[in-house]
Amino acid sequence: MTDDNSLFDYVIRLADDHLILGQRLGEWCGEAPTLEEDLALANIALDLIGQARSLYDYAATVEGKGRDEDQLAFLRYERDYRNALIAELPNGDFACTITRQFFVAAFMKPFWHAMLNSKDATLAAIAAKALKEVSYHLRHASEWVIRLGDGTEESHRRMVDALDEMSIYTGELFEMDDLSKRMVEQGIGVDAAGLEREWRTTVETVLSEATLKFPEVSHMQTGGRAGRHTEHLGHILSELQYMQRTYPGLTW
Amino acid sequence: MYSQGLIGADGATEEDEAFLQAFQKRIDAELKIEPNDPMPEGYRKTLVRQMSQHAHSEIIGMQPEGNWITRAPTLRRKAALLAKIQDEGGHGLYLYSASETLGVSREELTDQLLSGAAKYSSIFNYPALTWADIGAIGWLVDGAAIMNQIALCRCSYGPYARAMIRICKEESFHQRQGYEIMIALCNGSDEQKELAQDALNRFWWPSLMMFGPSEGDSVHSSQSMAWKIKRFSNDDLRDKFINATVPQAEYLGLSVPDPDLRWNEQTKSYDHGDIDWEEFWRVVKGDGPCNRERMKNRRRVHREGAWVREAALAHAQKREERKQTSRMAAE
Numbered sequence: 001m002t003d004d005n006s007l008f009d010y011v012i013r014l015a016d017d018h019l020i021l022g023q024r025l026g027e028w029c030g031e032a033p034t035l036e037e038d039l040a041l042a043n044i045a046l047d048l049i050g051q052a053r054s055l056y057d058y059a060a061t062v063e064g065k066g067r068d069e070d071q072l073a074f075l076r077y078e079r080d081y082r083n084a085l086i087a088e089l090p091n092g093d094f095a096c097t098i099t100r101q102f103f104v105a106a107f108m109k110p111f112w113h114a115m116l117n118s119k120d121a122t123l124a125a126i127a128a129k130a131l132k133e134v135s136y137h138l139r140h141a142s143e144w145v146i147r148l149g150d151g152t153e154e155s156h157r158r159m160v161d162a163l164d165e166m167s168i169y170t171g172e173l174f175e176m177d178d179l180s181k182r183m184v185e186q187g188i189g190v191d192a193a194g195l196e197r198e199w200r201t202t203v204e205t206v207l208s209e210a211t212l213k214f215p216e217v218s219h220m221q222t223g224g225r226a227g228r229h230t231e232h233l234g235h236i237l238s239e240l241q242y243m244q245r246t247y248p249g250l251t252w
Numbered sequence: 253m254y255s256q257g258l259i260g261a262d263g264a265t266e267e268d269e270a271f272l273q274a275f276q277k278r279i280d281a282e283l284k285i286e287p288n289d290p291m292p293e294g295y296r297k298t299l300v301r302q303m304s305q306h307a308h309s310e311i312i313g314m315q316p317e318g319n320w321i322t323r324a325p326t327l328r329r330k331a332a333l334l335a336k337i338q339d340e341g342g343h344g345l346y347l348y349s350a351s352e353t354l355g356v357s358r359e360e361l362t363d364q365l366l367s368g369a370a371k372y373s374s375i376f377n378y379p380a381l382t383w384a385d386i387g388a389i390g391w392l393v394d395g396a397a398i399m400n401q402i403a404l405c406r407c408s409y410g411p412y413a414r415a416m417i418r419i420c421k422e423e424s425f426h427q428r429q430g431y432e433i434m435i436a437l438c439n440g441s442d443e444q445k446e447l448a449q450d451a452l453n454r455f456w457w458p459s460l461m462m463f464g465p466s467e468g469d470s471v472h473s474s475q476s477m478a479w480k481i482k483r484f485s486n487d488d489l490r491d492k493f494i495n496a497t498v499p500q501a502e503y504l505g506l507s508v509p510d511p512d513l514r515w516n517e518q519t520k521s522y523d524h525g526d527i528d529w530e531e532f533w534r535v536v537k538g539d540g541p542c543n544r545e546r547m548k549n550r551r552r553v554h555r556e557g558a559w560v561r562e563a564a565l566a567h568a569q570k571r572e573e574r575k576q577t578s579r580m581a582a583e
Contacts, residue, residue: 027321030315031553031556034564035345046334049330049331070326154559244325
């Protein structure tokens with residue numbers, strides 16, 4: 001185990017990724033293009049919130065200061081959230097949401113797979129459960145990318161726009177800062193940079209079947225791991241934290 | 253609530269007496285009617301009306317609760333609410349499928365909902381204003397729904413009865429979940445208790461209206477009873493609900509907003525005050541607090557999703573064509 005806050009900070013990043021993405025996906029409830037999709041998106045959101053809970057719960061244990069999952073999830077300031085920017089991007093149209101979920105799931109699947117070998121038994125156990133779930137998430141998103149890319153002219157155009165919009169946030173997923181490197185050195189964390197090739201192969205295989213291409217990206221946006229977010233996060237938090245901020249310290 | 257589905261249901265049917273008698277004999281023998289069995293047209297129509305209204309209610313019912321997903325107060329509550337709403341969507345899907353066994357497609361039924369020709373339960377035209385409303389909806393609205401649905405598990409139409417058995421299991425979980433939210437509120441601070449009381453005040457009467465008006469000696473209703481689509485009168489089910497719910501309110505320390513509510517030792521049941529049926533009809537006819545908004549949302553979602561459904565169809569077609577081309581090439 002580490003003797004500083006590294007493990008806590010590392011777990012919080014992961015937890016924030018899942019909470020914020022789950023929160024976004026939850027906004028789709030009752031809004032999906034088919035009833036089947038309403039069920040699927042709610043189901044994926046539920047998986048993500050479940051993964052976030054396991055991670056916050058573990059972070060709280062690691063921290064050992066008596067905070068619980070809800071205090072960590074709901075009672076921090078904007079700059080203290082450490083999720084990757086892609087998680088907080090607005091849902092946009094269905095093509096945008098599917099593209100976002102596709103990029104993230106194509107990353108999280110090999111990520112959780114690698115985490116199975118973590119020396120940290122709790123993280124390895126969370127990974128084992130999450131891996132099963134994210135495999136479905138990736139299949140679901142991939143199938144839609146193909147349907148929409150190789151569907152109608154309109155759906156193809158919308159997918160091109162969505163890829164354009166979302167691709168500039170994918171570079172951040174593979175970044176390795178000092179914290180990530182320390183975690184890898186200790187045999188706890190995952191070498192995210194090392195997953196890029198597999199991610200690229202997954203993405204390009206699916207996009208090619210969808211008659212789509214990964215766009216040229218001149219510059220990858222970044223900042224989430226250091227708490228520098230998009231303007232969207234504040235609005236997400238104003239809803240997410242509404243009850244806890246309005247009625248402080250109560251049990252629900 | 254699904255007794256509302258029978259409002260205006262026209263069980264009129266034109267089969268000859270021998271056919272109707274033979275059918276009634278099967279019903280009286282408690283035999284289930286299955287999709288391929290001969291059935292009077294009035295029976296089929298009445299069921300389509302009730303089952304599709306039930307399905308529509310599940311779908312529209314996702315809106316008031318969906319309104320609170322992003323603001324649920326804890327992660328546990330957020331997960332439970334997501335799971336619950338997902339169940340409701342699943343019930344809708346299940347019921348549309350059961351309706352399809354009667355020869356009507358989901359698309360047709362959806363069109364009827366969107367055009368306003370088909371109704372959904374009046375309760376979903378009331379807004380979910382505070383977190384306590386999520387508790388009250390689970391406790392009261394799902395509680396009232398269960399009273400109807402348990403009876404429907406014995407409905408004479410097999411696919412509907414079987415759908416109900418599964419749906420009841422999930423609904424009773426939802427009801428407990430809602431009541432548990434109320435318990436947490438009532439064990440909490442004064443402002444939490446106030447939230448709980450306020451939610452009960454607003455949802456009590458609309459929940460009682462879910463059972464529909466007294467039938468009196470309605471011809472339609474007695475036909476539905478004879479066909480065993482319906483097993484109990486609206487008033488009987490409403491009384492059952494009140495008798496089960498009042499002690500739950502007492503346990504919570506909340507007061508039911510009905511000054512005339514009294515235990516009647518003779519009937520072993522609660523007497524209650526008059527229900528405002530004018531309000532009920534107003535809401536059914538479209539002038540409830542949220543009717544317009546609920547329909548506007550549903551139509552918008554349907555419209556915005558059109559390109560996705562078209563793309564899925566177009567892609568499926570392309571796949572099929574490619575398969576045939578490669579099959580022909582192989583031959």
